[in-house]
Amino acid sequence: MTKVLVATEKPFASIAVKEIRQIIEHAGFEFALFEKYTDKADFAKAVTDADALIVRSDIVDADIIQAAKSLKIVVRAGAGYDNLDLKAASERKIVAMNTPGQNSNAVAELVFGMMVYHARGCFNGKSGTELLGKTLGLHAYGNVAKRVAAIAKGFGMKVYAFDPFVPSNTMEKDGVVPVNTLEDLYKKCQYVSLHIPANEKTKGSVNFSLLSLMPEGATLVNTARKEVINEAGLLKMFQERKDFKYLSDITPDCASDLASQFEGRYYFTPKKMGAQTAEANINAGIAAANQIVSYFKKGDTTFQLNK
Ligand code: 3PG
Numbered sequence: 001m002t003k004v005l006v007a008t009e010k011p012f013a014s015i016a017v018k019e020i021r022q023i024i025e026h027a028g029f030e031f032a033l034f035e036k037y038t039d040k041a042d043f044a045k046a047v048t049d050a051d052a053l054i055v056r057s058d059i060v061d062a063d064i065i066q067a068a069k070s071l072k073i074v075v076r077a078g079a080g081y082d083n084l085d086l087k088a089a090s091e092r093k094i095v096a097m098n099t100p101g102q103n104s105n106a107v108a109e110l111v112f113g114m115m116v117y118h119a120r121g122c123f124n125g126k127s128g129t130e131l132l133g134k135t136l137g138l139h140a141y142g143n144v145a146k147r148v149a150a151i152a153k154g155f156g157m158k159v160y161a162f163d164p165f166v167p168s169n170t171m172e173k174d175g176v177v178p179v180n181t182l183e184d185l186y187k188k189c190q191y192v193s194l195h196i197p198a199n200e201k202t203k204g205s206v207n208f209s210l211l212s213l214m215p216e217g218a219t220l221v222n223t224a225r226k227e228v229i230n231e232a233g234l235l236k237m238f239q240e241r242k243d244f245k246y247l248s249d250i251t252p253d254c255a256s257d258l259a260s261q262f263e264g265r266y267y268f269t270p271k272k273m274g275a276q277t278a279e280a281n282i283n284a285g286i287a288a289a290n291q292i293v294s295y296f297k298k299g300d301t302t303f304q305l306n307k
Contacts, residue, residue: 002029003070004292005050006285007043009058010271011035012077016281020054023289027297040064047071052296054288055083057272062088073295077284078103078275079143080225082198086306095295097303099287101143106280107223107249108147110273111193112155114221114247118267129217132156137189139182139206141166144223145195149176160188186213191221198225208233212241219245223274226250238262249274 004024006017017033024031034046040059044067047053053060053074060074065088073095076084081098089096112131120128136152138145141163152159153175160177162185168178179185186192192214196202207230211220218241222229231254237244238258244265251268252258258266275284294300301307 002051002296003032003049004029004052004054004289005032005034005047006054007034007037007046007058008054008056009035009037009043010056010276012056012281012285013278015278016285019282020285020289023286023293027293029293029296052292054285054292056275057083059083060089061085065089065092065094068094073097073292075099075288075291077281077288080197081305082225082227084305090306095301096305097288097291097295097301098305099284099291100303102284102287103275103277103280104143104147106277107144107274108151109277110249110269111144111148111221111223112151114249114267114269115191115219118219118245118247122264122267131191133158134191134217135160135189135215137161137179137185137192138163138176138195139185139192140195141171141176142195145193146174148193148195149174157191160185182210183213186210187215190215190217191219193221194224194228196224196228198227203227204230206230206233208236211237211244214241214244217243219247222246222248222250226252238265 006020021031037043044064047064047068049070050068051070051072053071054077056077062085071094076098079098079100084096086096115131119131132155134157136157136159138148138161141161149159160179161171162179162182171178206228231252235254235257246266249269249272291303
């Protein structure tokens with residue numbers, strides 16, 4: 001019987017697991033759950049006889065692919081797939097997919113949760129600032145950024161975006177002002193929200209020369225990946241610009257340096273929380289399960305990443 005394993009170091013909400021199980025079992029497949037593991041060796045053991053795998057940010061590297069002797073398809077229930085070794089998967093002719101857009105709203109809401117919380121001094125009783133009338137720059141305009149733009153309108157922010165892969169009129173239709181260069185985006189915006197994937201081109205690309213272009217009262221919001229930040233540049237920005245603040249869903253490697261010198265000017269979620277809502281877990285989990293069923297039953301390869 002085709003075995004579908006859900007392997008999540010950071011578990012889905014139980015309601016999402018229930019729905020995934022129903023889809024898998026209704027298709028006549030076996031469902032298996034492997035959650036909250038801490039050891040890669042245990043993950044490798046769990047995947048040995050799985051035909052299909054659903055993961056979140058779980059690292060599916062060459063070792064895991066090698067251990068997964070029966071694997072035919074792996075679906076990352078989420079958007080970013082920097083955790084999947086696509087080359088290793090392709091070598092074994094394993095189909096790799098993601099579920100774009102399914103958890104976008106959850107991430108977009110966290111952007112505003114962090115911005116409001118910090119603009120109000122983490123609710124410390126002192127006078128804070130408002131988002132109304134502030135400029136917000138979207139560094140890349142994918143599914144999450146689109147939701148951020150929609151919510152930002154409600155806050156009365158002026159929204160700009162830079163994305164060389166998205167036509168200007170797509171942004172304009174959403175009431176977003178397209179800018180031609182990344183430098184322009186950073187120059188114009190008091191808030192910049194990162195929505196780039198982590199890949200060889202983007203890693204370390206958010207550096208001091210870019211950040212230093214931001215106007216007075218600059219806040220960088222990172223719900224993307226910590227790897228896209230040049231941390232030496234981030235530290236320099238904190239040192240040279242007393243107005244600069246950093247809000248991140250990912251604790252940076254330099255967190256202890258920031259804690260010792262720049263208290264009150266940053267906020268980090270203790271664990272990656274962007275997609276941690278029941279709704280996002282249900283949407284992404286159901287999409288992943290349906291994609292697997294559709295692949296086995298109809299050969300459907302929509303959302304395949306390693307074509
Ligand atoms: C994504 O890429 O979809 C988000 O970063 C969510 O990741 P998570 O499923 O590990 O929370």
